[in-house]
Amino acid sequence: MKNIAIYLINKSIGLYINLYSYVNPIRATQIAYSLFSEPMNGKFTKENLPLILQETLTESLEFDGQSLQTYTWKGNNNVVLLAHGWESNASRWAKLLPYLKKSGSTIIAIDAPAHGMSGGKEFTVLKYAAFIDVVAKKFKPQFLIGHSIGGQACLYYQSVYQNIDLQKIVVLGTPSDLEIIFNNYRNTFSLNSKIVNGFKEYCLKNFNFEVAQFSGNLFASKIKTKGMVVHDLNDEIVLFEEGQKISSAWKDSVFVETKGLGHSMHDDALYQKVSQFLFEAK
Numbered sequence: 001m002k003n004i005a006i007y008l009i010n011k012s013i014g015l016y017i018n019l020y021s022y023v024n025p026i027r028a029t030q031i032a033y034s035l036f037s038e039p040m041n042g043k044f045t046k047e048n049l050p051l052i053l054q055e056t057l058t059e060s061l062e063f064d065g066q067s068l069q070t071y072t073w074k075g076n077n078n079v080v081l082l083a084h085g086w087e088s089n090a091s092r093w094a095k096l097l098p099y100l101k102k103s104g105s106t107i108i109a110i111d112a113p114a115h116g117m118s119g120g121k122e123f124t125v126l127k128y129a130a131f132i133d134v135v136a137k138k139f140k141p142q143f144l145i146g147h148s149i150g151g152q153a154c155l156y157y158q159s160v161y162q163n164i165d166l167q168k169i170v171v172l173g174t175p176s177d178l179e180i181i182f183n184n185y186r187n188t189f190s191l192n193s194k195i196v197n198g199f200k201e202y203c204l205k206n207f208n209f210e211v212a213q214f215s216g217n218l219f220a221s222k223i224k225t226k227g228m229v230v231h232d233l234n235d236e237i238v239l240f241e242e243g244q245k246i247s248s249a250w251k252d253s254v255f256v257e258t259k260g261l262g263h264s265m266h267d268d269a270l271y272q273k274v275s276q277f278l279f280e281a282k
Contacts, residue, residue: 014189021194029198036185036199037122041087042115049117050091056109060117063134064127067119069111070135073097078105080278081141083132085148085173086123089116092147095266099275108139112150125178125214126207128153133161143278145170148238148263152176152216155246159219170228170274172265173235176216176242216242220250227253228277230265237263 013035021028044050056071071090080100084092090109100107111118113127120127132144132153144166146154151174158169175181186196200211220227227250231243240257247255254277261267 010188011190014191017189017195018192021192021198025194025198029195029202032189032191032195032199033202034122035189036182037124039087039114039123042089042112044089044116046117050089050094052091052094052097053109058117061134061138063131066113067117068113068131068134069117070139071109072139073101073107075101075106076104078103078143078279079139079141080105080107080143080145081132081135081139082107082109083128083144083146083150083154084109084112084115085146085150087115088112088147088150091116096145096271096274099271100278103275103279105143105279106139108135108141110135112153124207125149125153125156129157129160132157133163136161136163136165140165142167143169145172145274146174147172147265148174150174152219155216155219155223158225159222163225166225168226168228168278169223170230170277171246172230173232173238173263174216174229174243174246175238176245178214179212180239180242182211217245217249220246220253223250224252228256228274229253230256230258230270230274232258232261232263232265234260235263 017028017032053071056073059070061068061070082093084090089111093109097107110131112123113131114120114123142165144154151171154169154171158166203209203211229243229247231240233240247253256273258270
């Protein structure tokens with residue numbers, strides 16, 4: 001019953017946007033974009049800080065007038081930076097942390113734009129990558145790990161900012177093509193061609209890219225840093241083929257196929273493999 005209710009709500013929202021597009025197409029497109037870019041979950045305050053984050057040194061940085069929340073588990077001079085995915089927050093790394101801590105490394109997790117305790121209402125991969133750059137300049141990480149859209153932000157970050165201090169990058173369950181993400185969104189709400197075209201024009205005008213060209217495998221092709229791409233055969237959120245595309249374009253990367261982990265990819269054996277790649281493999 002819950003799934004049916006969600007389905008009907010989504011289709012009703014889509015119908016409203018479609019009808020409104022005939023009255024005010026610009027405003028209708030803005031509504032559709034806001035629905036696409038503004039997370040509904042993943043936020044919290046200091047008063048309900050997740051337990052795993054209560055043991056950290058918290059620090060709020062600033063970028064472009066917005067707060068950028070960081071959480072640090074202090075260790076040695078090796079620094080690992082963690083970037084979570086959509087409608088999540090820095091606490092999602094709780095199960096990976098013990099494996100990273102064994103190395104003695106300093107671990108820094110961030111809240112993405114409009115997530116956790118970071119500021120803003122809007123999330124974009126471009127802004128997330130800019131957040132990563134601010135943190136990287138301050139903390140000088142040698143290792144970068146991203147999950148889901150956080151992984152795509154890591155790929156975009158390194159392809160654009162070319163951080164020569166980064167030694168290795170790991171991406172987990174990461175989407176490649178923005179067009180696939182957008183088409184899924186379009187189908188969820190059954191949006192009409194007016195909205196689709198308006199959305200693409202909005203991205204070109206405001207972010208200077210075409211949706212079809214915003215691709216993780218394109219970003220990966222420009223990365224010289226060593227990488228590990230991990231994707232699960234049973235991922236129902238991001239297609240397995242997306243991970244394969246990224247890995248095939250990333251010259252110095254290894255591809256790890258898992259089965260039965262889904263999109264979250266929480267698994268002791270996998271995390272052991274990630275740790276070995278970061279701290280033991282050359």
